[in-house]
Amino acid sequence: MRRGTLTPYLLITPAMLLLLAFGVLPILVAALVSLTDMNISGLANWSNVEFIGFENYVALANDPDFWRALGNTALFGVIGVPSIVFLSLAVALLLDRSDGRIARALRSFYFVPAVTGIVAISLVWGYLYNTQFGLFNWVLSWFGIGQVQWLSDPWLAKFSVALVAIWRGTGLNIIIFLAALQGVPREYREAAALDGAGEWRTTRSIVLPLLGFAIFFVTVTTTIAWLQFFDEPFVLTDGGPLGATTSVSVFLYKEGFRLNQFGYASAGSLVLFVIIATITLVQLRIRRRDEKP
Template sequence: MKGITHSKAPYFFIAPTLILLTVFSLLPILVALIISFTDMDLAGLADWSTISFVGLKNYADVITDPIFIKAILNTLFYVVFGVPFVILCSLAIAIMINYGANRIFKVFRVIFYMPSVTNVVAVAVVWGFLYNPIFGLFNYLLEWVQLPAVPWLQDPIMAKISLILMALWRGIGLNMIIFIAALQGIPKTYYEAAQLDGASTWKQLTNITIPMLRFAIFFVSITTMIGWLQFFEEPFIMTNGGPLDSTTSVALFIYRNGFQLSDFGYAAAGSFVLFIAIIVITLVQFRFQSKETDL
């Protein structure tokens, strides 16, 4: 009897987590999957009899929707340019702070981390004023050095770049902390041995630091890419997807159709397209990481 009791003990410890995961994650995903095969709208919430099963029609419509296709291209633009910049800048700042001899570098750790814990709505509003074409600070500085004003949020291409710059500024802090923790876990004996062999700082960086950070880089790459695939708050607050849907992300497209147009079935189909894309990209990254580990 005592052995049976002990064998059941682990299940009692993990039961709360499994229950929360089922109720708040797995069950909503299953409900959203069912909704994606229907024409559910706002009226369907009050009267379920008005909901009809439409099969794969929502998926066929969403993957041929020109706005959704444009949202996919915009999201890819964010990922291709935003993710590498965030990782490189976070790693560079982490290395400078970790190996900086001056105490001022410790203060920079707090300065760079503060944007990550600041409310994204407040940040987006402030940056919206900075990007203002008439009285914004950035154009004022450009005018001060006799350079032409830049249409930060008015030009389709420049608007995407502007959002990436703001998200880059906000996203560096958390990744920087992860990299600093990983850097502090590298044994100093490696660097001492390399210095005795006459290795330069660059050689130490490329042959010791970067290889020892491969798991931290992999983790940051996964989480950063997933975050950029779900890019929503910045375009929603600052541009509302404009101009000409040039900053509309897939997440913003889903929000519009689900919460503004009340086309829940259509929005659910779009969300599962994004869900599948995130899973596929994550699995591909895991595959590449496993190959590098085997080597």
């Protein structure tokens, strides 16, 4: 084999090794652990670990807490994915049409939540949601509305937690859409304007079709992020009240690191991995079908 032929493989070898070490290997280990009854004692002495086959998966199928967490995750995804894609695209379109210092300042302003620590964000939002002293209830009191249990009411807590995640996740996607908008030739817009097309018609008929891949990319990555939804419900409510905001990731964390059921948690993580992979493959298939003439 020629030296020039080997060069590309040598260049990608470090990346492939990292992928195997931190991507593929953990999945294989989790699959192995999911077939055992491993707990914290098994970490110190593997002789305490017993192979139990698919009992963990059977237990998951019969666990109402797992199904509730799965339902919560699905609801979070239905709320969060369309909201983030729509809001980030709308804001990016508005910022793309503006210029100057104010526009540049707004771009930085919208990106701040993406680089701010989740603990700091949750503390601030926790004060805003505070039933007695929070800003939201203080404003509502002007209109004669009583105290709202933002994080104590089971149904309202779902939307309150989702709102924080939507606010935090929009900034990064705005930057992605702005970068994609830079690739839209200005000549197309100028030609549409000469033909008498308005701003909305130009955006709908020219700009949005050219942003197809960016919209697809944001949709896929946002879907994966919401299926792994963990930070906001864990820090704001710890999965409460009454498990109303317990996502699958929070459920797995509690089973694995609080109840020390590593085998059971690993089985749940494999189920979540299969769900994410399946949804992503479906999205890729739809994308390929739409690209065909």
